[in-house]
Amino acid sequence: MTFENARLWQPDTTVATIVAHGGKLLMVEEHAEGRLVLNQPAGHLEPDESLLDAALRETREESAWTVRLRHFVGAYQWKAQTGRHYLRFAFAAEPVSHDPALALDQGIVRALWMTPDELHKAHARHRSPLVWRVVADYLAGRRYPLSALSQLA
Known part of the structure; x- marks a missing residue:
């Protein structure tokens, strides 16, 4: 990859929220690429938005649930078949x-x-x-304090 191409390349930064209650997980059913699919409440980070604020906003916009973030579950990198690269930050929350x-x-x-x-x-x-990877990590007990993430002014 040339320096010029490297400067232009950016992965899509997304957030996802695992909301657990009563042994169940909050999911959304959505249309994507001509299919009806399942996902956590998730979406793209917007300019000047913190990762935590993005997770709260996306959860509300996609599920109509207001949640309280409790933990950071992990960061995940994935390259889709379309060639797009995603960097997902996943959180655990309570409704x-x-x-x-x-x-x-x-x-x-x-x-x-x-x-x-x-x-599953x-x-x-x-x-x-x-x-599933995010859910599997959550179910395995993978949880970090929210303070593991920092936003600098």
């Missing part, structure tokens, strides 16, 4: 409140609660391999 009147983001069909077993069995419908 605070739900607003059923809130319109969900474009492309989101619904939010639903699934057991880990139900989600639906692996063919996962939006990407990141969906």
Whole structure:
């Protein structure tokens, strides 16, 4: 890769939130690339937004749930078949409140609660391999303090 190409290349920075309650995980069913897929509430980091704020915003926009972030689960790098590169920051959260009147983001069909077993069995419908990898790490107890992430002014 030439220096010029390296300067222009940037992965898509995304956040995802694992919301667990009563043995179930909050998932979203959404249209992506002509398929109806499952994903955690997730999306792109916006300019001048912290990773924590992005996780809270995306969870609310995609599921109508307000959550409280509890832990950082991990950072994941993935190259899709399309050639796009993704850098995902995953968080664990607990539900605070739900607003059923809130319109969900474009492309989101619904939010639903699934057991880990139900989600695992639906692996063919996962939006990407990141969906299960993040859940598997969460279920294995991978949790770091939110203070592990820093945002500098």
